[in-house]
Structure formats: structure tokens, C-alpha cells
Amino acid sequence: xxxxxxxxxxxxxxxxxxxxxxxxxxxxxxxxxxxxxxxxxxxxxxxxxxxxxxxxxxxxxxxxxxxxxxxxxxxxxxxxxxxxxxxxxxxxxxxxxxxxxxxxxxxxxxxxxx
Amino acid sequence: xxxxxxxxxxxxxxxxxxxxxxxxxxxxxxxxxxxxxxxxxxxxxxxxxxxxxxxxxxxxxxxxxxxxxxxxxxxxxxxxxxxxxxxxxxxxxxxxxxxxxxxxxxxxxxxxxxxxxxxxxxxxxxxxxxxxxxxxxxxxxxxxxxxxxxxxxx
Numbered sequence: 001x002x003x004x005x006x007x008x009x010x011x012x013x014x015x016x017x018x019x020x021x022x023x024x025x026x027x028x029x030x031x032x033x034x035x036x037x038x039x040x041x042x043x044x045x046x047x048x049x050x051x052x053x054x055x056x057x058x059x060x061x062x063x064x065x066x067x068x069x070x071x072x073x074x075x076x077x078x079x080x081x082x083x084x085x086x087x088x089x090x091x092x093x094x095x096x097x098x099x100x101x102x103x104x105x106x107x108x109x110x111x112x113x114x
Numbered sequence: 115x116x117x118x119x120x121x122x123x124x125x126x127x128x129x130x131x132x133x134x135x136x137x138x139x140x141x142x143x144x145x146x147x148x149x150x151x152x153x154x155x156x157x158x159x160x161x162x163x164x165x166x167x168x169x170x171x172x173x174x175x176x177x178x179x180x181x182x183x184x185x186x187x188x189x190x191x192x193x194x195x196x197x198x199x200x201x202x203x204x205x206x207x208x209x210x211x212x213x214x215x216x217x218x219x220x221x222x223x224x225x226x227x228x229x230x231x232x233x234x235x236x237x238x239x240x241x242x243x244x245x246x247x248x249x250x251x252x253x254x255x256x257x258x259x260x261x262x263x264x265x266x267x268x
Contacts, residue, residue, distance in 0.1 A: 026186055027150035055157070057182045058242055062235035088175040095245035096238055 004028075007035040015045040015112070021052040024060030033063045041070055045079040047111045056089045061096060068102060079103060081111045141203050148189050148196035148215050156200050157181050163202055164209055168268050176246040180264050181211060183239045187252045188215040188262045208248070208267030216259040 005028035010017040016039055024032055039046055048064070050056070068080045081103040084090050093099040105111040144159055146152050157178045164174045185198060192198075192215050201212040243250045243264065252262040 023154065025150060025153065025182060026189075027153070055178070055182075057179060058186065058235040058238040061238050065238075087172065088179070091172070091175065092179060092242060096241050 005031055007032060009035075009038070013112075015047060016043050017047045017049055017108070019049040019052070023055035024053055024063070025055060025057045026059045029059040029063050032060065033066070036063065036067045039067075041073075043071070045081065045114075046071060047081045047083065047108070049083040049108055049111070050089060051083050051085045051108070053084075053086065053089055056092050058096075061092065061098060064102070065098070079114065081105060081114070083108050083111050141201060143202070144200045146198055147194075148185075148192040148198040149194075150185075150189075153182055153185050153198075156185060156198075160200075160202055160209075160211065163204065167204055167209065169209070169266075173266065173268075177209065177266060180243060180246045180250075180266065183243050183246075184211060184213045184250070184252075184262050184264055185215075186239055187236075187243075188213045188260045190260065191255070208265060210263070210265045212261065212263045214259045214261040 005020070005022040005024060008019040008021070010019065018036065018039065020032065022028065036048075046067075048067075064082070071080050082093075082105070084093065084104050085106050090099070090104070093102070093104060103111070103114075142159065142163060144156055146155065160181045161174050161178050164177050169177070181200070185200070189196070189198065196215050198213065198215050203210045203212075247264040247266045250262070250264040253260060
């Protein structure tokens with residue numbers, strides 16, 4: 001009925017990678033928001049790997065926007081990168097214009113390379 | 115939660131979809147608590163109906179998202195006792211969804227079930243709905259219910 005959201009952190013490399021799995025909607029967006037707030041603002045680059053996100057709505061987008069703002073305010077040269085390879089997720093980023101605001105990459109390797 | 119299937123009632127659609135084919139053949143109604151964790155069921159139901167029509171995969175994904183945004187818009191101010199009712203009609207031209215949530219008013223002492231800021235994304239939601247469906251509308255609260263509708267044609 002409702003797919004659980006899972007959020008994994010990988011802090012082993014210079015830039016933190018957050019892997020998100022599942023559906024991001026009104027029910028799960030607060031959970032994502034809480035986990036993303038754990039990323040220290042001083043991180044110069046953060047990658048949100050959304051390649052396993054199967055659904056993203058406006059509440060999930062607003063969490064991403066808030067996180068992006070937090071990093072932008074902390075460091076204008078900070079980088080906020082998304083890994084997106086599902087058409088449904090890419091579409092919502094496209095129609096809202098946020099694909100041009102965030103750095104969107106098709107693979108994690110490309111996101112790391114910037 | 116109830117799921118019912120019965121012949122469509124043209125009188126209920128005429129005001130909102132005055133230009134559609136009045137010989138609609140089917141209507142599915144979904145009634146459930148207005149809890150976000152259940153809205154995946156609404157998305158799945160509408161996607162299932164759309165898949166049996168002539169919608170392609172991208173259009174079905176658009177409908178899944180549109181149903182979710184419609185539910186969010188109608189649930190603003192909903193409480194733990196609120197009920198969400200989604201009516202799905204279709205014809206040869208497209209698919210039409212009516213959504214209502216009652217009651218939407220917070221009673222004294224009752225806590226809003228949604229986290230603070232849950233509905234701050236109204237502008238994003240409007241942008242998404244405008245891009246994904248052919249027509250949509252969200253009403254103000256009328257007779258204790260907030261209602262909305264979307265129409266997507268092939």
C-alpha cells in the first residue's frame with residue numbers, strides 16, 4: 001500500500017553521499033527532511049542519490065529545495081548534486097524548473113566527477 | 115476504506131466537465147481516511163485504471179503524481195477524522211478525477227495530523243498540476259469540504 005522510505009549515509013568519501021530508496025511523498029518527506037538535516041552545512045558538496053526513488057511529489061521537492069538553500073547559504077560555492085535516472089522523477093524536476101537549479105546527473109560516478 | 119464501482123452519474127460531472135462526452139461508461143470511487151500513508155493506494159488505483167485505457171506509460175506516471183498533488187491540495191487542514199473521497203470517471207477522451215476531503219476544519223483541542231510546513235509547497239504543487247493535466251481546479255472550503263478535480267485527455 002505504501003512503500004517505506006529508506007535513507008542511507010555514506011560518509012566514507014570526501015563528499016557525503018545520501019542514498020534514498022522508496023517513495024518520497026507527504027507521508028515520508030518529514031523523514032527525509034530529518035535525515036538530510038544531519039548533513040553538516042560545512043560539507044562543500046553533497047550528493048543525493050535518488051536512482052532508487054520511485055516517486056517524488058511536491059512535498060519531497062520542497063525538502064530538496066530547503067536542503068539546497070541550506071548549503072547555498074553556508075557556502076555559495078557549495079555543490080548540491082542529485083543522481084536521477086528514473087523518468088518519473090526527472091519529469092517532476094523538469095516541469096518545476098528545478099532540474100536547472102540542482103546539478104542533476106544520470107549516475108553516481110558522474111555526480112562524483114561533477 | 116471502500117472501493118466501489120458503479121455506473122457514472124452525469125449530473126455530478128456536468129458542472130466541472132461540461133465539454134466531455136456525457137455517455138461515460140464507468141466510475142470508480144475510493145473512500146479512505148485522509149492519511150498520507152494511504153495515498154499510495156489512490157495512486158495505484160488511478161494508474162491501474164489508466165493502464166487499461168489508451169494512456170502511455172509517461173501519461174500514467176503523470177496521473178500518479180497528479181492524483182497525489184490533488185490529494186495534498188484537498189487535504190490541507192484535514193484532521194485525523196477526515197475522509198478522502200476520490201471519484202474516477204473515464205470515457206473515450208480521457209480520465210477525470212474528483213476529490214473531496216471532509217471535515218477539513220480543526221476542532222478545538224484536536225491536533226492537525228500533518229507536520230508543520232507540510233503544505234508550504236503550494237506553488238510547486240500548482241506548477242506540477244498545471245504541467246501534468248489538461249485542466250484542474252481546487253475549491254475553497256465549501257460546506258465543510260475542500261474539493262478539487264483534474265482532467266487528463268489522451
